[in-house]
Each structure stands twice: as C-alpha cells, then as structure tokens.
Amino acid sequence: MRPRSLDEVMGQGHVLGPGKPLRRIIEGSGEASVILYGPPGTGKTTIASLISAAAGDNFVGLSALSSGVKEVRAVIDQARRDLVHGKRTVLFIDEVHRFSKTQQDALLAAVENRTVLLVAATTENPSFSVVAPLLSRSLLIQLKSLGPEDIRAVLMRALIDDRGYAAKLKSTDDAIDMLVQLAGGDARRSLTYLEAAAEALAEGETLTAEIVGVNINRAVARYDRDGDQHYDITSAFIKSIRGSDVDAALHYLARMIDAGEDPRFIARRLVIHASEDIGMADSTALQTAIAAYHAVSFIGMPEARITLAHATVHLATAPKSNAVYMAIDRALADVRRGNVGVVPPHLRDGHYAGAEKLGNAVGYQYPHDDPRGVVTQQYLPDELNQAVYYEPTTHGAEKRLHDFLGRLRRIVRGLG
Secondary structure, eight states: OOOSSGGGOOSOHHHHSTTOHHHHHHTTSOOOEEEEEOOTTSSHHHHHHHHHHHHOSEEEEEETTTOOHHHHHHHHHHHHHHHHTTOOEEEEEETGGGSOHHHHHTTHHHHHTTSEEEEEEESSOHHHHSOHHHHHTEEEEEOOOOOHHHHHHHHHHHHHSTTTTTTOSOBOHHHHHHHHHHHTTOHHHHHHHHHHHHTTOOTTOOBOHHHHHHHOOOOOOOOOTTSHHHHHHHHHHHHHHHTTOHHHHHHHHHHHHHTTOOHHHHHHHHHHHIIIIIGGGOTHHHHHHHHHHHHHHHHOTTTHHHHHHHHHHHHHHSOOOOHHHHHHHHHHHHHHTTOOOOOOGGGSOOOSTTTTTTTTTTTOOOGGGSTTSOOOOOOSOGGGTTOOOOOOOSSTTHHHHHHHHHHHHHHHTTOO
16 A cells, blocks of 8 residues: 555655655655655655655665665665666665664765765654764655544545455444554554454454454554653653643653653652752652652552652642752852852861861851841852842742741841
C-alpha cells in the first residue's frame, strides 16, 4: 500500500503543497539533499522513493544499522563514476541518527559536490543527532504524525485498492474508528493492525470493533527514552503540574509509566518541581515528593504508579511559588559577579584561642536573649547589606511569610 505518487501521500501538506521545496524536488525541479525528520509511519521512506524516481537514475538504500564508512565510500565512488556518464545517484540512508560522527562526515564532500543526492530519514531530532556540517548542506523537512482523517483515508484505501483487500473485506465504521485510535498517527501501524485483525476473520465475516479489540489489545504510545518524546513528555508533565492542570499531569504521567520510563526518574522530577515551583507556598509538597521517591525505590512497579500519582496530584493542586528558586539564583548571581565582601567580624568563628584578639565573634548578639527572638544586627557583608533575595508571594502558606518577613527585615536591619 506504499503510495506510488504525491497524490497518494497523506497528511504532509505543509511540506508537499504547491511551490514547497520538497514538492519541487519530487517533481524533478529541485536538487537539494534532504533530511526527513518525523515519527514512524509518516512517509519518510515513501518520500525518499518518490524523490529517487524523479531526481535520480540510480537509487541506493543504506541502513545505518548495517552499514559503515566502507559501504558509504563504496556508494560514493560508484556514484562518482556514474556521474561521469550522466547518471545521478540518490542515496537513501534510513535511521541516519544511528550513524557515528565519522560515518556522517564521510558524506560531506559528496553532498557538497552533489556527487549524490542524499535523502536521510530519522525519528530523532537532527539538531542533536546529525552533525552540523551535514545539516547545513541539507534541506531539513519535518514530517508530522498523521491526523485521524488521514489514517482513516489510508485504511479505506487499503480496503478497496487492488493492492489491498480489493473491496473483498467488509468493515464497520466502529472498527475503522478503533483502528484509527490505536494507530496513534502511524500509517504503517494502522495497516499492520488492520491486517492482524483481518486474519482472524472467517470467510465472509465483517470486521467489527469487537474483533479489532480482541486481536489488538492496546495502543502503543510513541515514546523513546533517549529521544525527543522522553524530553517532550517530561516537559509537558512538569509544565502541567506547574500550571495546576491535574488531569493533564496525570495523562503525561500515564504515558511515561506505560512506556516503561524509570519510575525513579519521574520521582526525581517531582522532588525538583516541589522546590522549584511550589517551595514555601506548600512545604509539605517536598515531603510528599521525597516520600514518593523512597517509596518507589523499595516498592517498584506496578504498585509504585499509585505513589507517583499521589505525589503528582499533590503537586499539581498545591499553591505555586517560584520565590525560593528565584531567591537562590539572585544570590548566586551576586556571588558570581564578585559581590561577596567579607564576613562581618561579629559573625566569624570565635571557638579557638586568639579569636577574640582578632575581633572575631566580638559584639555578636544572641537572638534568643531578646524576648522577640530576633535582634537588630548586620548579617550580610557591607557591600550587600541592603540586598533582598527572597521575595515571597501571597500564595498558599507563603502568604504568612509575605506578611511576616517584612517585619523581620525591619527589625534585623534596624528600620523600625
């Protein structure tokens, strides 16, 4: 069912529309090398074959899983000889992110000199997985997961096309709806699932949602623990907690759990978030997050999913404040600029012989001797005596600190 023409390619109108660079290449009026970046089942290999048909006399496909520098150089040498006779070579490299830096560097001169027209495919972000010189010599095209209507069109074509079931397989709308949902934007997966479900049918039987459900028992969410999905879903998880959307936070938590993410990684992110985005607005959030980390460590999955959900709900519904996070960064900024000064003499260590002669600890006032438990006394170095780093919000428990801290600072700094 692989598309044989541009018109059969589904869901990539943003790069295949009239006048777009990729369409020009496929139609034979463009000559740039291309890196196709996108999720599985979005048409990367199909587009490579269409480019080959339009732009080259020879098509050579290499897989980064089984090819090395030797194979790449052999293809380039042959392409150079063919070019002398007017034959253009399209070199397709699947999973180019798996090529080492040395292997990618071996392509540079051939791409630069247009000895080959390179079409590389990757599911990983090329900014992290492809060397910069190769990126700068290629047109980067990002493909998108197919939408529900695109997947539906792929499935309906398979039901009626002679290359598929040639109208001999009947299906209910509910069955197609379920296949669309299970596919997760992956056209290849949708066809695989259709075939698996169809194989279970008796002759003349209609494909129903029940049959699909029995034979395809779950969707497979795209998640690469070393790639974009790991970082994107983790980012969405934390931002959903920060934004107090508990349902979104649980959704992304479920995706990480279902994909087999290390539960300790998730728990560590919760511990960081408890201080970074909640802080003193609810100090118990940090206690819950740390407790979750320890619980996950000795309970393990699948039961630890409940503990992670407990902590996620607490943090997502807690009042938010980044005042602690901002406070330490302001203090660090001063230190890194050299605004440090010397420790005031009365705060220095006085627990050794000769300390008093140096003036260390002389004049220090013990706060507990004052009924208020606080005294007027300089603690910061002279250069920073009026610095303010921590500025509490009025959210949650931090509101009490917001009101109280002003009085504390006035007493400590002798402002009344």
